[in-house]
Amino acid sequence: MIAINDLTFLIGSRALYEEANWHIKPGEKIGLIGANGTGKSTLLKIIVGEYAPSQGTISMSKDLKIGYLNQDLLSYDSHYSILHVAMEAFERQNQLHDEIEILLKKIETDYSEEILNKLSDKQQEFEALDGYSIEYRANEILAGLGFSTEDQHRPLNTFSGGWRMRVMLAKILLQQPDILLLDEPTNHMDLPSIKWLETYLNGFDGAIVIVSHDRYFLDKIVNRIVESRKGKLTIYSGNYTFYLEEKALRGEIQKGEFKNQQAKIKQEERLIERFRAKASKAKMAQSRMKALDKLERVDDVDDENPTVNFRFKFTKPSGRHVVRIEDAYKNYPTINILENADGVIEKGDKIALIGANGKGKSTLLRIIAGTETFKGMCETGHNVTTTFFAQHQLESLHLDNSILEELQSFAPKHSDTELRSILGCFLFTGDDVFKKIRVLSGGEKSRVALAKSLTTDSNFLILDEPTNHLDIQSVNILIQALKQFEGTFIAVSHDRYFLDHVANKIWFIEDHDINEYPGTYEEYEEWQSKREKAGETGGIKPAKVEKAKKEEPKKEFIENKNHQLKKLNQQLQQLEEEVAAKETIVKNIEAEIAKEETYSNPSKLKEVNERYALAKEKLGAMQLHWEELAEEIMILEG
Structure with a gap:
């Protein structure tokens, strides 16, 4: 289907890929993974022809239809409705529709056989291309991605970037390509939309290549993992969980081979050192030196899953009740968020706040943080000190500061050693801490902002989408850090692996009220599935709780x-x-x-x-x- 042979791609003098090989076969569902900066998005752009390889070849059939979703599509703008934009996928059907309309207009005054034959031919082709159902198909996919019937008739330019990306995804899915290249498709999606997309992709007949940091999403869809690392592409036959197990096994074997080879090298070096000074043995020593120089060295195994030992500092523990909400009302001109809502956050709670976009998750976080106006009462408990992390805080980073300076100005009570240790936990090691904020990627800036949040003297953390822009390794580090946090936190995230590993309580907004499930995310999912099967919530808005x-x-x-x-x-x-x-x-x-x-x-x-x-x-x-x-x-x- 697509053959990548001996691919080399240079950025300046640095080789992002060096003689990499990969063959994509029909029907394969592939997860393309790797740390930030290893070239995953670049590789997709090379495949679609946006970038040219420095060396090597990309081969594919001329009639191969590729559907490519990338973050650049966020900038696409249109005054047409999102239904119209999505239906642009049906290029030939739309063309036929317009031609049929023109012929129907002509036939009002021209009854010639030529016009009638043309109209008949166009209508037959339109019907053969299933043209009469294209609007229904567009409706169905847009609804699955979270758009109401009313939303579908709103202009695209009235939606935020994340919602526009969903429209572009709908358009690509409607084109029914032979292969889908999806670069972070779950970014800006809520959990219901992610689950819908999982179901859709599992039923997709073509090949799929997904770049994603959502390991649950990958586990549900892919049957191959391709890891981009050190300029090479390594293939694993299985989903993400299989990849972890297989990589660990390969690492153990490689580690053993490395140790054995090192022992052999030291033994050879001792022999060479011993005999090189003796004339009778010099030739033998020289021969062994040449053999040693030609030896193909086995690399040691890098530790890609560092263990974090994160020491949080807060001088005062909070009282039993951290936050108490009573009779809260919050509404916007077009939507009610909360009506007579109550909720209590107690000391030690690790709360995951979940639900579809537009249900008020971020609004509720701002109410708890005291930055959102509302009617009712939201009271902070005794000795509660709060830190609020939200994505807009990335914009408040000082671009001319180095990473270390940014933390020094924010947490002056911490020593440089402590701050460098914290930054090390977030993968900023050695001279990395002297990089300027302005040269960092979105994921790196997010890690800096998180590190700042965790250096505060706070016993209560409010985290709004902390896993956005983080790669899998960085998410694991955040999970370890939060597990060691002895205070209280509430977090909004669409990363189910993250939620399942940090939360001991689930909050969800239903019928404009705050509802609570006292268990893990996995247990909540099981409980919610039973509710839906019992017909309590499936497709029907539940009555007031x-x-x-x-x-x-x-x-x-x-x-x-x-x-x-x-x-x-x-x-x-x-x-x-x-x-x-x-x-x-x-x-x-x-x-x-x-x-x-x-x-x-x-x-x-x-x-x-x-x-x-x-x-x-x-x-x-x-x-x-x-x-x-x-x-x-x-x-x-x-």
Whole structure:
């Protein structure tokens, strides 16, 4: 379908890609991943011909139809309705429609056979191209992406950038291309729209290449992962979870090969050093030196998942009640957000505020932060100190400051060592801290703003889309940091992996009221799925939730608690037995490696090392699963 052969792409003197190879086959669903700056978006632009490779070739059939969604489309502007813009995808059908209209006008005065035949031919072609259903298809896709019937008749230029991007995605999907190239398609999407897109892409017959930092989204769609790293493209046959497991296994094997090779190199170097001064052995030493120079070196494995040890400082812990909201009313000219709404945030709550766009998530955060006017009461508790992180704060960064200077001016109580340690947690190491803010990418600026937020003397954090612009590694770092935060926070995000790993309570706005589910995001999803199957919410706006009914999720959660605890404890006991058995296997292999008959035989050593790496990987996964089960049990028991 598309063949990339020996691709080299230079930016100045730096090779973004160097002799990279990749063949995209029909029907493949591919996740293109890698850290920020490794050239993922650039590679898509090379494929569609926007950039020319420095060396190598990109081959594809001439009639291949490519649908390409990229962030540059945010700037597209039009005074036409979004329905009209989406229907521009049907180029031939629209052309036929206009020609038929002209012929129908002519036939009012000209009854000639020529006109009648032309009209008949055009109508037959229009029908063959399913022209009579194109508006219905456009309606259907726009509705799936979150546009109401009224919205579809509004001009495109009245929508924000994120909504415009959805219109452009709808237009691309309606073109039914042979291959979709999607660069961060879930940016600016709410959770319902992301789930709709997952369903659509799973049913798409063509090939798909997705650049995304949403690991749950990738897991649901892709069957291949291509990693862009160090100028090369490495292929893994599976979804993102499989990629993590397979990469860890390959890393263990590579680490073993590196250690063995280093030991061999040191042994050779000692022999050369010993004999090079002796005339009778000089030729042999010279020969060994040449062989050593020609040796293809195995690279050591980089640690791409650093463990964060983040020390938060806040001088005063908050009181029990952090925020109390009573009888809150908030409305805009065209929409009501809150009516007689109540909510309480208690010390230690880690709240995920979720829901569709336009339901008032960001408005509620601003009410809690005290930056939004409303009717009612929102009271902050005793000793509560607040930090509010929102995307617009990226604009308040001082462009002429270095990264370190930006934090020094914001957190003067922290020493330079502490600040550099914090920046190290957010992947700014060594001389990176002296980079000017103005040269940073959007993702890097977001990391700086987050680092600033976490250096404050605050025991309550309000986080509005903190994962926007962050790559997967940076999201993992933020998760680790928030797990170590002993205060309270409320966060809005569309990254389900992030939500599932940081939240112990879910808030959602329904019927203009604040509703609460006392559990993790995964548990909330399961509960919400049951509600929809029972017909409580599916497609129909639910009736006003009375105050007493807000406790229903909690009641259901408590009723299932004992059953869940029993089930989890049984799983934990079984897992402990499996871990003990696997530890015995690992020890036996270690003993086997230590035997002379093993380490003196390279082929056998390689086979044993591979078994050892696989056993260690499985043991690590089992231990991680044990920790997750133990943590679930602690949450339920607490």
